[in-house]
Amino acid sequence: MKFTGANILSVDQFNRDAIEHIFRIADLMEPYAHRRKRTRVLDGAILGNLFFEPSTRTRVSFGTAFNLLGGEVRETTGMESSALAKGESLYDTARVLSSYSDVIAMRHPKSGAVAEFAEGSRVPVINGGDGANEHPTQALLDLYTIEKELAHHGSTIDGMHLCIVGDLKYGRTVHSLSKLLCMFKQVNITLVSPPELGMPTSIVDLLESAGHKVTQVSELSGSMDADIVYQTRIQQERFTNLDEAEQYRGRFRLNSEIYTKHYKPNTVIMHPLPRDSRAEANELDNDLNQNPNLAIFRQADNGVLIRMALFAATLGVEHLVSRYDTDVIWYSDKANS
Amino acid sequence: MKFTGANILSVDQFNRDAIEHIFRIADLMEPYAHRRKRTRVLDGAILGNLFFEPSTRTRVSFGTAFNLLGGEVRETTGMESSALAKGESLYDTARVLSSYSDVIAMRHPKSGAVAEFAEGSRVPVINGGDGANEHPTQALLDLYTIEKELAHHGSTIDGMHLCIVGDLKYGRTVHSLSKLLCMFKQVNITLVSPPELGMPTSIVDLLESAGHKVTQVSELSGSMDADIVYQTRIQQERFTNLDEAEQYRGRFRLNSEIYTKHYKPNTVIMHPLPRDSRAEANELDNDLNQNPNLAIFRQADNGVLIRMALFAATLGVEHLVSRYDTDVIWYSDKANS
Amino acid sequence: MKFTGANILSVDQFNRDAIEHIFRIADLMEPYAHRRKRTRVLDGAILGNLFFEPSTRTRVSFGTAFNLLGGEVRETTGMESSALAKGESLYDTARVLSSYSDVIAMRHPKSGAVAEFAEGSRVPVINGGDGANEHPTQALLDLYTIEKELAHHGSTIDGMHLCIVGDLKYGRTVHSLSKLLCMFKQVNITLVSPPELGMPTSIVDLLESAGHKVTQVSELSGSMDADIVYQTRIQQERFTNLDEAEQYRGRFRLNSEIYTKHYKPNTVIMHPLPRDSRAEANELDNDLNQNPNLAIFRQADNGVLIRMALFAATLGVEHLVSRYDTDVIWYSDKANS
Structure with a gap:
């Protein structure tokens, strides 16, 4: 499986090689997640963190993972405020919102909605949970x-x-x-x-x-x-x-x-x-x-590593992370844990 | 029209020269909006993105435009949670919130509210829509x-x-x-x-x-x-x-x-x-x-260019954008579109 | 009082020396808050800005203070969307959310809730108001x-x-x-x-x-x-x-x-x-x-200085702020005020 530019919609996309590939990238993320190192590999990239259904920890975990790679996060939470409520199609929403970011993490209450959105999106979409369907x-x-x-x-x-x-x-x-x-x-x-x-x-x-x-x-x-x-x-x-x-x-x-x-x-x-x-x-x-x-x-902590790995793979920078890293200058207890 | 430090409240402020000036800055923004280049010209600047009425795409478009120039975004959405609901005047709200940012983008359900807010603000205010009045x-x-x-x-x-x-x-x-x-x-x-x-x-x-x-x-x-x-x-x-x-x-x-x-x-x-x-x-x-x-x-995409241009002009950096730019190191399909 | 790694939960923690220490750090923050200088001392650090009760100005003031030191902000507002509403303990919430950030600012409607949260947190917690109890x-x-x-x-x-x-x-x-x-x-x-x-x-x-x-x-x-x-x-x-x-x-x-x-x-x-x-x-x-x-x-403005000082002290960078500073290149009226 080629990750660069790909959507991550379902566990069905993965074979064992793909899983091992993502896990080895996740291993490489530990120094950054534990604040022993700082990387700017995604400097200038923007995550569109679209949570049309609330989920504090999944939303923050995606956002943190992106920040830890040096990128910025633009967020949307809730449904009522969105144009979707006014009858806009997911295709239109995707065409417009995907022009504002470089990768999208999306949760939606309806099964299949994230895949439908991905069809209109001009950037990779990572499924953050679509109802009873998938949460890869x-x-x-x-x-x-x-x-x-x-x-x-x-x-x-x-x-x-x-x-x-x-x-x-x-x-x-x-x-x-x-x-x-x-x-x-x-x-x-x-x-x-x-x-x-x-x-x-x-x-x-x-x-x-x-x-x-x-x-x-x-x-x-x-x-x-x-x-x-x-x-x-x-x-x-x-x-x-x-x-x-x-x-x-x-x-x-x-x-x-x-x-x-x-x-x-x-x-x-x-x-x-x-x-x-x-x-x-x-x-x-x-x-x-x-x-x-x-x-x-530890399981919740690993969520950050996995999401960092998926962002790095999707945006094709897994081999560049350490080239753009520097020391962390502020105090972090995490560096010792 | 002098843009540095100015509020953008109404289309009535613009003459043809001002329009052409903003459009030429918008043209300069294309490489950054299309991720062929990255600029840090607004590094350290903060946008106060105040949406007292929800509007996902306009809000995100402003935030993205500011991020693409290298700045940070602090957001407020909705009305009920704000001090305005407790009887605070727009003048007071503006005095306080404008100390937290370098430029403000604001949407408000009431006609004239953005102009009223701008009178109390210590930083430039860009009207993101004030009821039936204006959306410049x-x-x-x-x-x-x-x-x-x-x-x-x-x-x-x-x-x-x-x-x-x-x-x-x-x-x-x-x-x-x-x-x-x-x-x-x-x-x-x-x-x-x-x-x-x-x-x-x-x-x-x-x-x-x-x-x-x-x-x-x-x-x-x-x-x-x-x-x-x-x-x-x-x-x-x-x-x-x-x-x-x-x-x-x-x-x-x-x-x-x-x-x-x-x-x-x-x-x-x-x-x-x-x-x-x-x-x-x-x-x-x-x-x-x-x-x-x-x-x-394409029209929605142009919204990012126009908002980047207005931020650059308002904060007086339109001639500095390319001096602070670097290559984009991560994958972007947009760079080819 | 040692600030590095400490929680800021109550005014009872402070003696006069501690107060004077924080006030002298706040004085050092003026050039940055007034945009005469830009610092990146907290580059790569993430603030978890958890407002389980709405408070626009306190929330934005914390976020702005962190941005002004060069850090990133991940936010949560409101209660209904959180796992707390599904019966999760504050301890669990703290264990999980504290892995996503380097310091947490938290407001909660219940007296004592921030201190309870701090017991589970793996990073310093700053009390942003816990009901009728404290707002240090x-x-x-x-x-x-x-x-x-x-x-x-x-x-x-x-x-x-x-x-x-x-x-x-x-x-x-x-x-x-x-x-x-x-x-x-x-x-x-x-x-x-x-x-x-x-x-x-x-x-x-x-x-x-x-x-x-x-x-x-x-x-x-x-x-x-x-x-x-x-x-x-x-x-x-x-x-x-x-x-x-x-x-x-x-x-x-x-x-x-x-x-x-x-x-x-x-x-x-x-x-x-x-x-x-x-x-x-x-x-x-x-x-x-x-x-x-x-x-x-001016009192509201000082809130940014104090919160910058508390972040700098808690993350142990108060002596490093000026080592990582640069000139501000964009226009700011604040620099003249």
Whole structure:
């Protein structure tokens, strides 16, 4: 896959080589994301950060990634203020707004809207989430986190045991992650969910066609022997009614006691965030906050690296980043972390 | 007219020399807007982009123009969050906010509000639209587009035939454009609208006093022999009631069939955008999208050039832009377009 | 107090040395704030400007201050769009968002929320106002303004006579200012308010413990002999009901006639802004706008200097600012003011 000038719309665009290519660029971004170095490789470039549906962390993560490469960010948030509300086509919006920037990151509440926009755009478009459809940068940062966490334990994605827990029916995150996993070898996947919220058959079929071992269960039992446990958020807005949401809320939670009982001492804990920290939700308990295996914040940090990598690749500067770098002169605690 | 330090509040400020001066600066901006070059002439300058009424494209266009000159942008959108809602005077708001920036672009829903704000401001203020009153940067980019499109055909504004179609009563865009046209010679203007939505007599008088030939008709007939057709948006919010809006919706539309029947093969098509692309609106049909004479997106692009020119002139750097420029190192498809 | 890497959450953190340190850094910022020089000392640094409660001027003032030091700004405004609304803890929000920036300025409607956020943050957090609790940068800019205005008249905070007028019960601004004044000597303070809206006893006790003379009155009478009069805003939203607000609205106003009758010819007039300029409010009349002692806009300007100083101190670059400066090449009227 050629990245320069390309749109990033779906995980389906990626083969294993493309994934590895982006991950190696992400590795190169660490000194800049950790403020040990400053680069100006995108000096003068403008990101159009178009969030027609609010998402603070994804929006800021894209913007920060672009700033860290030396570029500027022009933002739009919300729908009501836009011409789209007055009947303008996505094609027209794209023709006009794409003349204001060099690359666009876009979130939209409607499935397919980002791809439709990309057809009218004169600059590369990166999908920041289009409704229930795709959120490819989340899937890539999840997989990148798995790779890095396993490497820390001397292990690899090929041959790992991944446990995915919670709402597997509505969670676009785990669907996209599963698609990416099909490019790897001999993954052992345990899916833990109530039967009504199980992984769609099409996804299970894909995983099995790729040679992976898939086990579906409705509760944790004994030792799960998992290298990674991926907890999913109870996305209440995905349920058809409040009763259904209430029924499963908290049934597939993870806390210190459950972790000790069912997982290995070094099982890595992931979650797409945000997690609902209210007592009645309890999907991933705060009593795990000091556990070194809790990778949820490293996972969020990796989002910046992945987005930097995609911008660098899309704008064709991955080999130039270090040529335009300088020392950081101000204090940063991050440089020591 | 001296631009350095001046406010840009109304098209009435401009004479033909001033217009030509801004247009020649806009021409100089092309390499930067097209990303063939990068300039830092406004390095360290801050634009206060104050949109007390939402307008995504005008807001982003101003912000992008400032970024392309090397400056930073601080933005405010919406009214409810501002001190204005707590009874603060525009004078106070201007005194305070103007200390935070070097130039201000402002949109406000109330006629005259931008001029009132400018009286309290300590930095130049550019009117980005004040209700039904003025939107001078739109008028300038319209006229600049006409000049460039005609030049492409070896022609000039002096002596052209312009056809303006649609709602000419409420459209502030065509009123401002008409005022600017008074500084040119022997323009032939055909106004096409229902009698109830005709051009105000005061504007027609101005055009005729300038020696222009004005023809008012209520429908297209035969060949219009126009060099330019300027379609206007049906601004539903300007009508006194929904019935009135419905009555004229679509009656003065333009599509491929109508274009072929009534216009010359190279008549340039303009529109202030956004256009309503819903089937029931049909003011400017998508079937013209591939027609090379459709200038509506070039028109939007020109908005960046005009706003760059106004910033450069207002901050007195028009002669310094190229002294602070460098090569663009990242990929841009725009550089080839 | 060591500033590098520290949070700025409360005026209680400051002793007199710390205050003087920040004020001397603020003095150094004048050439940059007045656009006589440009510095890039924070080149590559990112401010996370998180306003979970709207406040246009405070938000823009923080952003401008950071831009003037050469840094970039990523912003979030409003609450509804944030994960906090979906039950995310402030700790989680802080862990994630602090990875996107090098320092955070934050406003939040809930008392204590900024301190709670700071516990999860991996970068320094500056409190931009947390409900009725604290707004330390406002208190510092108020005190800095008093110092500068008195110095202009050859006087000092030690030994001055300060008159504070209006709603002293609910005004967090005057509470914080009073705490800071406790580090100075022999201040004469006259508090003018209706008895029901008097200064809390705890604050009066603090001032008296510091050796200051405190006089509480319910109306202006005779000559107040004040060096400074600090008018407070009638914050209607702080009152328990509308009747209570109406009762005192305008009773403690200041206009030219009252100023001439009760104050010295060079008494400096301050106000935290915004002031309600509607006729029925009349807390600080527009007929004082041309009075050279009206310091309210210089006070707002000083906010940029103080915030620049806090950013420079927090990021440890106060001694490096001039090493990275250059000339300003564009026109600025501010350079002459």
